[in-house]
Structure formats: C-alpha cells, structure tokens
Amino acid sequence: xxxxxxxxxxxxxxxxxxxxxxxxxxxxxxxxxxxxxxxxxxxxxxxxxxxxxxxxxxxxxxxxxxxxxxxxxxxxxxxxxxxxxxxxxxxxxxxxxxxxxxxxxxxxxxxxxxxxxxxxxxxxxxxxxxxxxxxxxxxxxxxxxxxxxxxxxxxxxxxxxxxxxxxxxxxxxxxxxxxxxxxxxxxxxxxxxxxxxxxxxxxxxxxxxxxxxxxxxxxxxxxxxxxxxxxxxxxxxxxxxxxxxxxxxxxxxxxxxxxxxxxxxxxxxxxxxxxxxxxxxxxxxxxxxxxxxxxxxxxxxxxx
Amino acid sequence: xxxxxxxxxxxxxxxxxxxxxxxxxxxxxxxxxxxxxxxxxxxxxxxxxxxxxxxxxxxxxxxxxxxxxxxxxxxxxxxxxxxxxxxxxxxxxxxxxxxxxxxxxxxxxxxxxxxxxxxxxxxxxxxxxxxxxxxxxxxxxxxxxxxxxxxxxxxxxxxxxxxxxxxxxxxxxxxxxxxxxxxxxxxxxxxxxxxxxxxxxxxxxxxxxxxxxxxxxxxxxxxxxxxxxxxxxxxxxxxxxxxxxxxxxxxxxxxxxxxxxxxxxxxxxxxxxxxxxxxxxxxxxxxxxxxxxxxxxxxxxxxxxxxxxxxxxxxxxxxxxxxxxxxxxxxxxxxxxxxxxxxxxxxxxxxxxxxxxxxxxxxxxxxxxxxxxxxxxxxxxxxxxxxxxxxxxxxxxxxxxxxxxxxxxxxxxxxxxxxxxxxxxxxxxxxxxxxxxxxxxxxxxxxxxxxxxxxxxxxxxxxxxxxxxxxxxxxxxxxxxxxxxxxxxxxxxxxxxxxxxxxxxxxxxxxxxxxxxxxxxxxxxxxxxxxxxxxxxxxxxxxx
Numbered sequence: 001x002x003x004x005x006x007x008x009x010x011x012x013x014x015x016x017x018x019x020x021x022x023x024x025x026x027x028x029x030x031x032x033x034x035x036x037x038x039x040x041x042x043x044x045x046x047x048x049x050x051x052x053x054x055x056x057x058x059x060x061x062x063x064x065x066x067x068x069x070x071x072x073x074x075x076x077x078x079x080x081x082x083x084x085x086x087x088x089x090x091x092x093x094x095x096x097x098x099x100x101x102x103x104x105x106x107x108x109x110x111x112x113x114x115x116x117x118x119x120x121x122x123x124x125x126x127x128x129x130x131x132x133x134x135x136x137x138x139x140x141x142x143x144x145x146x147x148x149x150x151x152x153x154x155x156x157x158x159x160x161x162x163x164x165x166x167x168x169x170x171x172x173x174x175x176x177x178x179x180x181x182x183x184x185x186x187x188x189x190x191x192x193x194x195x196x197x198x199x200x201x202x203x204x205x206x207x208x209x210x211x212x213x214x215x216x217x218x219x220x221x222x223x224x225x226x227x228x229x230x231x232x233x234x235x236x237x238x239x240x241x242x243x244x245x246x247x248x249x250x251x252x253x254x255x256x257x258x259x260x261x262x263x264x265x266x267x268x269x270x271x272x273x274x275x276x277x278x279x280x281x282x283x284x285x286x287x288x289x290x291x292x293x294x295x296x297x298x299x300x301x302x303x304x
Numbered sequence: 305x306x307x308x309x310x311x312x313x314x315x316x317x318x319x320x321x322x323x324x325x326x327x328x329x330x331x332x333x334x335x336x337x338x339x340x341x342x343x344x345x346x347x348x349x350x351x352x353x354x355x356x357x358x359x360x361x362x363x364x365x366x367x368x369x370x371x372x373x374x375x376x377x378x379x380x381x382x383x384x385x386x387x388x389x390x391x392x393x394x395x396x397x398x399x400x401x402x403x404x405x406x407x408x409x410x411x412x413x414x415x416x417x418x419x420x421x422x423x424x425x426x427x428x429x430x431x432x433x434x435x436x437x438x439x440x441x442x443x444x445x446x447x448x449x450x451x452x453x454x455x456x457x458x459x460x461x462x463x464x465x466x467x468x469x470x471x472x473x474x475x476x477x478x479x480x481x482x483x484x485x486x487x488x489x490x491x492x493x494x495x496x497x498x499x500x501x502x503x504x505x506x507x508x509x510x511x512x513x514x515x516x517x518x519x520x521x522x523x524x525x526x527x528x529x530x531x532x533x534x535x536x537x538x539x540x541x542x543x544x545x546x547x548x549x550x551x552x553x554x555x556x557x558x559x560x561x562x563x564x565x566x567x568x569x570x571x572x573x574x575x576x577x578x579x580x581x582x583x584x585x586x587x588x589x590x591x592x593x594x595x596x597x598x599x600x601x602x603x604x605x606x607x608x609x610x611x612x613x614x615x616x617x618x619x620x621x622x623x624x625x626x627x628x629x630x631x632x633x634x635x636x637x638x639x640x641x642x643x644x645x646x647x648x649x650x651x652x653x654x655x656x657x658x659x660x661x662x663x664x665x666x667x668x669x670x671x672x673x674x675x676x677x678x679x680x681x682x683x684x685x686x687x688x689x690x691x692x693x694x695x696x697x698x699x700x701x702x703x704x705x706x707x708x709x710x711x712x713x714x715x716x717x718x719x720x721x722x723x724x725x726x727x728x729x730x731x732x733x734x735x736x737x738x739x740x741x742x743x744x745x746x747x748x749x750x751x752x753x754x755x756x757x758x759x760x761x762x763x764x765x766x767x768x769x770x771x772x773x774x775x776x777x778x779x780x781x782x783x784x785x786x787x788x789x790x791x792x793x794x795x796x797x798x799x800x801x802x803x804x805x806x807x808x809x810x811x812x813x814x815x816x817x818x819x820x821x822x823x824x825x826x827x828x829x830x831x832x833x834x835x836x837x838x839x840x841x842x843x844x845x846x847x848x
Contacts, residue, residue, distance in 0.1 A: 029724075029726075029727045029730065030724060030725075030726030030727040030728075030729070030730050031726065031730070032726075033437070034726050034727075034729035034730045034733075035359065035437070035729055036729060036743075037359055037437070037438075037764065038733055038763030038764045038766070039437050039438075039439070039440060039763055040439065040440020040441075040443055040449075040763060041440065041443075041449060041452070041453050041763070042763065043432070043452065043453035043454065044435075044436070044437060044439055044440065044452065044453075047432040047433075047435045047452075048435040048437065050432075050435075051433065051435040052435075076505065079351060080349070080351055080352065080526070081351065081352045081354070081357055081505070082352050082353065082354060082357075082505065082506065082508050082509065083526060087526070088526060091525060091526045091527075091528075092526065092527070147558070150562060154562070154566070155562065155565070155566070158566075161566070161568070162559070162562040162563055162565075162566050162568070163554075163559050163562060163563055163568075164552070164563070164568065165528065249555070249556055249559075250556060250558075250559060251559070252527075252552070252553075252554050252556070252559050252563075253527075254525060254526060254527040254528035255527075258527060259527075265724065265725070265726065266726065267726050
C-alpha cells in the first residue's frame with residue numbers, strides 16, 4: 001500500500017517538475033535558433049519558429065508538449081533537428097547507465113571493504129592510511145582524476161585507450177574516474193556505520209556471549225553498518241546513471257550527461273525538459289527502491 | 305542471526321550487478337565493425353546531415369561527402385568544377401544558366417538522378433515548411449525570396465526549371481559572379497525526394513538512404529561516430545580514394561590531441577581542436593599545418609548611440625589598436641593582422657588598405673570629437689560571448705587587451721561584459737550593446753560574402769550603420785559582369801567601410817589549422833575555404 005501511494009504521489013510531482021522546467025527554460029534569455037549567421041530575411045526566422053510552434057503562447061506549447069508526452073513522445077530536439085529526444089535517450093542512456101553501473105560497482109567494491117577495514121583497525125595506522133585515501137578520493141575532483149589517469153595509464157603506459165567507447169578496455173578508466181569520488185564517500189559512510197553498530201547493545205550482548213571479534217563484526221555489525229550505505233546508494237545511483245558531463249566529455253563517451261548540460265546551453269527546450277523529467281523519474285524510482293531494500297535488510301523498519 | 309539472514313540478500317544483489325556488468329561488457333565487445341580506412345575528428349556532433357538545415361562549416365564537410373550539387377569544389381584550391389552537371393551555358397547578360405546534367409547519374413539506391421530532382425531540391429530548400437536557415441543562398445534566383453517568405457505560393461514561378469530530363473535552367477535576379485560556387489554549397493545540393501516524402505523529417509534515418517555524393521551513410525550514432533562508405537554508384541566513384549571513413553565528433557581539444565597522438569585518428573581538422581596552451585609548441589611540428597583562409601575577426605560598433613555615432617570616435621578607437629600585439633600575445637597561431645574586412649586571397653579582388661596603428665592621429669581625432677585626452681568620454685561596454693573549445697579564452701583576452709590599449713593611448717575606460725553564447729547573438733542583433741566582438745567566415749570565395757553584410761537592413765549588419773552610397777556600390781558591383789569594373793566598385797565600397805566610416809574594426813585574418821602526418825595521409829591541400837573533400841583523401845596503407 002505504502003509503495004503504491006508513493007508511486008501515485010510521484011505523478012503530480014513529475015507534472016510540477018515538467019511545468020517548472022518548461023517555463024524556466026523558455027524564460028531564459030536567448031533561444032535555440034539564435035546564431036552568428038542571421039538569416040537573409042526575418043521571414044526565415046519566422047518559418048523556423050512556426051515549424052516548431054515556438055510562435056504560440058507558452059501555455060499552448062506546454063499543452064501540446066504534455067499531449068505528446070502522454071503518448072510517450074518527448075518531442076524533437078531543436079538543436080539536432082534529425083533526432084527526437086526519445087532517440088537521444090535511447091542512444092545515450094544505456095551508455096551512461098553502463099558507465100554509471102560500472103562506477104557504482106567500483107565504488108562499492110572498493111569503498112565497502114575499505115570502510116570495514118578502517119573501522120576494524122580503528123585508531124591504528126591502517127585506519128589513518130585508509131581514511132586518508134578515502135578523504136583524498138572525495139577531495140580530488142573528477143576533472144583532475146580523469147586527465148591524471150589518462151596521462152599515466154593511457155599516454156605513458158599505454159595500457160588503456162585514451163578515449164572513445166567500444167571495448168571493455170575503453171570502460172576501465174572512465175569507470176574509475178567517475179567512481180573514485182564515491183569510493184571515498186562510501187568508505188567514510190561505511191566506517192561511521194561500523195563504529196556506530198559496534199557500540200550498539202546487541203553487539204555488546206553478542207560479545208558477552210563470547211562470540212569472536214571477527215564473527216562479531218562480520219555477522220552482526222556489518223549488516224547494520226551497511227544500511228546507511230544502502231540509503232546513500234539511491235541518490236548515488238541516480239547521480240551515476242544519468243551520466244557525467246565531465247567524464248563523458250573527457251573520454252568522448254556517447255552518453256546522456258553531455259546532453260544534459262549542452263542542451264541548456266543550446267536552449268534546446270525539448271531536450272532540457274525531457275532529460276529533467278528522466279532524471280526526476282530515476283531519482284524517484286531509485287529512492288523507492290532504496291526504501292524497499294531497507295525493509296528487507298532491517299525488519300525494524302516498517303512503512304505504513 | 306536474523307540480521308545476517310537478511311543480509312544474505314546483499315550477496316545475490318552484488319552477484320547480480322557483477323553479472324550484469326559482465327554481460328554489458330560482453331555486449332560492448334560484440335559490436336564488430338571492420339576498421340575504417342581513415343578516421344577524422346571533425347569538431348562536435350553535427351546539428352544535422354540535411355544539406356538544407358546545416359549552417360556550421362564542420363557539418364558541411366561531412367554533408368558534402370553525402371550530397372552533391374550541380375558543381376563541386378575541387379580539393380586543391382576549392383574552385384567550383386563540374387559536379388552532377390557536366391557543363392553549362394551562361395547567357396550574355398549573366399542571368400540565365402543552363403546546366404547539362406551527366407547522363408549516367410544514379411542515386412546510391414539505383415534510381416536515376418534527373419533534372420527534376422535538382423528542381424525539387426532547390427524548391428524544397430526554399431519551402432517555408434523546410435525552415436532552412438540558409439535559404440538565403442538561393443535568393444539569387446528569380447522569385448526565390450518571394451517564395452521563401454510567403455509572398456508567392458506558386459513554386460513554378462521560382463527561377464529554376466527542368467526543360468528536359470538532363471537540363472536545368474536557372475534564372476537569376478541579377479548576374480551573380482559567384483553563382484557556380486553557390487551551386488557547390490550544401491544548401492543547393494541534390495537530395496532524394498523519394499526518401500524525404502516517405503519519411504519526413506526523419507528521412508536521414510532511412511535504412512536505405514539514397515545519396516547523390518561520393519559516400520553513403522553507413523552508421524550515425526549520436527556523439528559516437530558517423531561512418532561513411534564509398535558510394536559505388538557515384539558518377540566519379542573510380543576516383544573516390546577511401547572505402548570507409550569514420551568521422552568522430554570530438555569537442556575537447558585535449559581529447560582530440562590525445563587520440564591523434566595515440567594513432568587512433570588520422571586527421572584532426574578544426575582550428576578549435578588545438579589546446580591553446582600548446583599552440584606555440586605544436587605549430588613547430590611538421591604534422592601541424594596552419595594557413596590563412598577566408599575568415600576575419602573584428603568588432604562592431606553600435607552606431608545608433610553616442611559617442612559611437614561619430615565616425616571620428618570610431619576611427620580614433622580603431623587607430624589606437626595595436627593589432628600586432630593581439631596576434632603575438634593572444635592568438636599565436638600565425639594570424640595576419642588586417643585593416644580591411646575582406647581577406648587577401650579572395651578571388652578577383654584586392655582589398656584596400658584600411659587603417660593602421662597611429663595613436664597620435666587617434667588622440668587628435670578624439671580631441672576633435674570633443675574628448676581631448678579622453679576627458680568627458682562616457683564609460684562604455686564591450687560585449688563578448690563565452691565560447692567553448694580551444695579558442696574559448698581568445699574573446700576574453702582580446703577584450704582585455706583592447707581595454708588596456710584604449711586606457712593607455714586614449715585615456716578612456718571600458719567595461720567588459722561576457723554573456724552566454726545563445727544570449728550573445730540575440731543581443732547583437734537587437735543592437736543591445738555598444739561594442740561587440742564579431743567574426744565572419746566566407747561562405748564562398750567572393751568579396752560579396754563579406755561586403756554584402758553591411759548593406760542597409762541586412763540581417764548580419766547588426767551595427768545600425770547605413771550608408772546609401774555604400775549600398776549603391778555593392779548593388780552595382782553585383783549587377784556588373786565585367787570583373788575588373790566589379791572589383792573597382794567593391795574596393796570603393798570597402799574603403800567607405802574600413803577607412804572612412806568604420807562601423808566595424810577588422811583585427812586579423814583567421815588561420816585554419818589541421819593536423820595529420822603528410823607521410824601517411826594524402827589528398828589534403830591548404831586552401832582559402834579550408835575545404836577538403838572527403839572523396840580525395842586517402843591513407844597510405846602500412847606495409848606488412
């Protein structure tokens with residue numbers, strides 16, 4: 001019931017987002033067809049606007065947009081006039097999702113053990129070393145990590161390609177560059193979770209029963225410590241799956257992240273609104289999935 | 305043990321992610337494509353591949369390989385030579401062109417290309433419903449402008465017709481010296497009616513796309529690659545040098561350079577794709593080629609407001625600019641400074657000298673205009689846009705340099721204002737500025753592509769400047785069939801523009817830059833249009 005209600009609530013939320021995105025992007029100065037080369041006659045400008053209904057009042061344009069949207073049609077891109085927004089999403093989203101998924105795997109596969117390890121060795125040098133790396137990973141932005149990786153592993157050592165997207169080899173460096181920030185983030189959250197869990201009563205009780213320290217941490221503290229990581233993974237996945245402008249740009253990856261940024265610079269109205277909605281839907285869906293995962297992991301959590 | 309029981313879900317979940325990733329990787333591997341003979345980086349993803357829609361030079365380089373016009377540009381000097389038309393006759397008054405098509409023309413899908421296809425293509429580009437931004441390239445035809453702007457609706461009245469299957473008759477408004485060059489321009493290229501009428505705006509996505517040019521469109525993935533395959537039915541297919549060409553859309557100069565250095569691409573051909581910090585070093589290398597072409601960097605005055613309504617003020621500002629400093633300190637790619645708008649090297653034309661660097665005269669003129677030593681000169685603003693790519697910083701640095709020169713030489717102070725590119729164009733055309741950075745790349749090799757802009761009321765004038773004598777001279781030049789007399793008229797017009805009135809101040813002539821190894825790639829020549837037909841380019845196969 002609870003989840004059904006959440007899904008129903010998402011519909012008006014998406015409507016509000018679409019109105020906001022639509023109005024805001026139309027309000028921004030400059031339009032999609034402004035360019036250095038002015039057409040030979042003002043009529044040409046009018047022809048173009050008429051073709052894309054930009055000459056109509058904005059409420060009418062929105063109504064038309066909403067009507068198309070209900071049929072699953074996000075409209076045509078005003079910048080890439082041969083492509084529909086559906087096209088752009090269909091071509092770009094799988095790529096961004098694969099890249100984001102790989103970065104997610106990298107972030108959790110490295111971050112969770114790192115957090116666990118530093119918490120288990122709390123206050124000793126492995127803790128300081130691990131935590132130092134975790135902080136470093138959070139602090140260095142991806143536009144520094146990516147070129148550094150390219151310089152070392154692609155240009156100097158020639159282990160990986162410098163850019164483009166076709167074989168698994170092409171995916172390694174961008175996944176690491178995109179995931180490194182989240183490695184640090186996940187490790188820190190995991191460490192905090194472990195420390196909190198280790199102090200909770202049921203762990204003390206288990207220790208009193210004479211359970212070994214390793215079993216204690218692995219079987220009792222670990223699942224509870226994982227909960228904050230799980231709740232963080234929702235927004236993290238939404239962030240990763242919708243692509244990264246910087247990483248996609250540096251590695252020349254045909255994902256959706258580049259469009260998310262460029263479309264607003266280009267005033268490509270339909271793409272801006274379409275991708276905003278897509279991002280909103282992903283965020284809602286992933287948050288829902290996280291809440292769902294919560295009930296599985298922690299039976300104390302119940303949604304009414 | 306309850307928690308660990310629930311926690312077991314983590315492991316299947318992790319396993320699921322692992323296998324999903326592995327599967328995706330496998331899917332990534334399975335995309336088998338034969339390697340291309342030639343890989344080119346051509347700047348960002350094209351806006352379109354429809355010849356009637358595109359406006360960017362980079363897009364035209366690709367589209368010219370797919371669709372050809374009555375003429376085509378030859379690769380060495382980019383002159384218009386017979387394309388789909390084998391020959392033509394021009395009436396003595398220069399107004400009627402009769403083109404004779406080759407009789408062996410076929411679409412890549414096998415149907416014959418006839419004169420009706422040419423008429424269809426031109427009328428389509430003019431049709432208001434096509435919404436072509438470059439429809440103006442056809443306004444030289446009789447009634448074309450009227451049809452495009454909706455004043456007449458009967459397409460039959462437009463000055464293009466097909467008297468028989470292999471003849472195209474074009475009737476012009478006035479003799480147009482560069483009409484044959486225009487026939488090679490993408491807007492006038494011949495496009496497939498059969499596909500356009502069937503698929504509408506998505507015609508380029510047709511599985512079997514009929515093309516009239518040297519290459520077929522084998523694949524087009526957004527921001528990934530465009531793959532071109534030799535069109536065997538092209539009339540000149542025997543001279544097409546490469547079988548498969550990949551065009552990569554790359555906007556980041558560093559990425560382009562990295563890909564080139566690792567041997568992933570053979571050619572990078574856009575001046576914006578050189579990291580500007582490395583410009584001086586890279587230009588020393590043998591595989592980096594720079595050459596002047598038909599493009600001018602300048603700035604505009606809004607002459608409708610004080611104090612720039614006074615030509616003496618505009619002249620004073622122009623004379624106080626040390627252009628050498630701009631090309632040596634900022635652009636650094638070997639640009640040539642200029643006092644005139646039309647670049648030297650434009651066909652049938654030698655531009656007049658324009659103004660040089662003379663701060664003494666500048667101060668004198670400013671004093672004459674009522675601002676001795678810059679006293680009482682209002683603060684003013686210089687508008688420029690935030691551009692992407694390797695040249696991104698250039699607009700800003702030029703603005704800073706100008707600001708300093710005018711403060712030091714004339715004692716006047718200027719503020720800088722940077723706006724988003726899409727906002728900039730609108731402000732410029734609304735005359736919502738005082739001074740604004742500008743540039744122009746010639747569409748065809750003729751002085752008119754530059755001088756035609758500043759005629760009263762032209763959409764690209766954007767200065768508010770109007771001079772009846774200038775208008776008359778440009779108009780008379782375009783009516784003139786004698787090339788020497790035409791040149792004289794254009795020179796007089798340009799003298800008014802860059803010596804007497806100065807609604808604009810030209811700064812330097814652009815250089816084109818491309819990089820490729822001349823020992824590995826053949827068929828690219830440096831020319832003033834920076835145009836390099838794909839059909840002529842070939843990579844020398846490495847010996848095994």
